[in-house]
Amino acid sequence: MTAAKSPGLKSKPAKTTVDLIGYVLRITIVLTMICLFVPALNPTRMSELIKESDSFFTSGISYGGLTEGFTRAFNKGYIESGVLVRTYIGSITALIGSLVMLAGCAMTLGEIKFKRLGAKVAIAGSGIAVLGAVFIKLQQTGFNNAANPERIKPLTPVGGFAFIAFYGVCLLLSIAYLLKLPQAGKDDKYVMEGKFRLFLMMSPFIVLVVLFSYLPLWGWRYAFYDYTPGQALTSDNFVGFKWFAYLFQNSAMRADVGRVIVNTLAVSGIGLAMSWLPLAFAIFLNEVKNSHVKRVVQTITTIPNFISWVLVYTVAFALFSSDGFMNHILMNLNFTSEPINFLQSNSGIWFKMWLWNTWKGLGWGAIIYIAGISGIDQALYEAATIDGAGRFQRMWHITIPGLMPTFFVQLVLSISNILSNGMDQYLVFKNAFNQSKIEVLDLYTYTLGLGTGGSIPLSTAVGMAKSLISVILLFSANKASKAIRGQSIV
Amino acid sequence: MAEKVNKTEKHKMRLSPGDITFNIINYTVFILFSLICAFPFYYLFINTISDNELVGRGVISLWPQGFHLDNYANITKINGLGTAFIVSIARTVIGTILMVLASALVGYLVTKEEMWGRKFWYRFLVITMYFNAGIIPWYMNMSMLGLTNNFLAYIIPGIISPYNIILVKTYIESIPGELEESAxxxxxxxxxxxxxIIFPLSKPILATIAIFGAVGHWNSFTDSLILMTGNAKLQTLQHRLYTYMNESTNLAAMLSGGSEETLAQASMNMRPIKFTVAMVTVIPILIVYPFMSKYFEKGIMLGAVKG
Incomplete structure (x- = not known):
């Protein structure tokens, strides 16, 4: 931006050693930050009582998390709690230092005055972090000389030295950078190019995306280990593709997965086969000429979309359990003498699930088509009427073709989502009677992993296969859409 | 030509028998479906204000009998329900505000051509809509970040929503660039x-995403179910309702097996209480619903525009 142009920009010097050190420094700092999240490098894990799956970051942010396994050890006096408090203080110091260092790293993206300040801040930050890391390392003796080492099981973590080294390198690099940087001129100001300012404003959000969308992918590695909660993943329990093979080789497992896939495809299949329903809803609602009725119908039919599946289940329970509305009516009309519990039955469960889905989503799903209809040129209808086209002919030859592109996009998206039905609906409706038919993939991976007697690696393997197939489906659907309609959807 | 015009005018004025039949069927179907959508809420409601004994027997079906409001007073005595209500309100308010602010800012930033690596970062963000690590890796990740049994687990992951960012970005791109340039x-x-400039002008789209965000926060219960196992105080209202409903399923299952009179009694008295809790979770939605409806179409149409 014009106002931001600094005198320094006019004569941009060629890339020099200073710039090179700058690049290396920034990359090193970012890598060090990433290492904070690697459990294998956790420097605080000086006892087996600290979970192997905890990273330095996890230990550093909460004392409760760090000392989770020590309740008994503290009570019995196996170890002084002071050792852990000091370890925690060290961690906090190192984490704060890391943050300061990162701030310095960001500043070095600016012009000369910012670069110098950034280097100084990075020196301060990495200095603090080195102190913190050394302080953590000093607690090693506290663990080794604990009152009851057999219970504490002291360890010497790789991360202890690694982090001292990482922070040390950052410290040295930032010192070198500061020394190499030229002095700021008198008329130099604290300025930064617009492109970097924008990037820095964006960076916290990039971090969030990495933490919550990309980092979970790293969890796929559990599918390749023989893992039980609390354990670490080491070469000892690496099993390769064992769990994937197990899905096919173990007959009970194969039957289970087969059943779940049939359920998933059946539920999605009914949904796909009936995906024209919202379209029809919109077209026929458009034929309701009384605008008040139209408005009210649209408003009321959209409400169920905004309630949770738990509430939908409550509604289902109120209406269809043995004391519910339906049985009351049926018994009053003498259709049945014994109450029927509709919810505890296996019959037609896929269709029932579709019905609930429709109850919840039909009015909502139609909105996109209602909006689409209002976008169709009214002159077309007038011309058709003049030519003698009846109501259904106009629907068939004008409205439906006009809505086809929208319908097609929705259809392609639902094809690519064929394996993802979500788990909320099936979880709330599940009971001992319908379990075998209601378990769809999303629900199955949940119960397989987090249910009683579940297996985390196996569930991860199933989930991973599902995710990969879904991505392939999406891109194939997109390709098909491009080929058929010359329009991509992703 | 003139003849034809006359014909259509006549057509408009006087409905043919076919049209009348069509209209009758059409109106009936839509009014029926609207009733099916609305009746369950009414049914739940009349069951919460009717005599509990009648409710337990499932007698109340079309109108309330033995009016009283004790149930609404009684649920305040349920342990933990108040906390759950506060947790739900807090996550909805804080989570929605942060999500909207973040979506607005990021939506604005990704429209700036000059940003370093803009295209890359935008794709990096948007592509996350299309893949999913799966529930177990997600859980392990949350646990590694210290977000189990932690209120922040409701807030932080929800701050970034690629879909909402696309909506805001598309909207901001439609704002004339001159305004920004002169500034x-x-x-x-x-x-x-x-x-x-940008934030005030984007208010319509921000209102839309705020509504969707708030409804999502209010209704979500699987995160509470999976992440808050160790601290019941952090469970949401929906999670509570799920627990109560689940207990009843178990009770009913037991009942169909044996014939314990006391169990039947207990399960009957639980029925109106459960419905009352359900009403409490649905009432906030019904209250804000009239205000949200005008933003629906805008949001869903913008959503049809891809990033």
């Missing part, structure tokens, strides 16, 4: 432009 010539920085 930047006056020396305003990016953040000032965002705060003084």
């Amino acid at each position: 930047s010539i006056d020396g305003a920085g990016y953040f000032t432009i965002f705060r003084k």
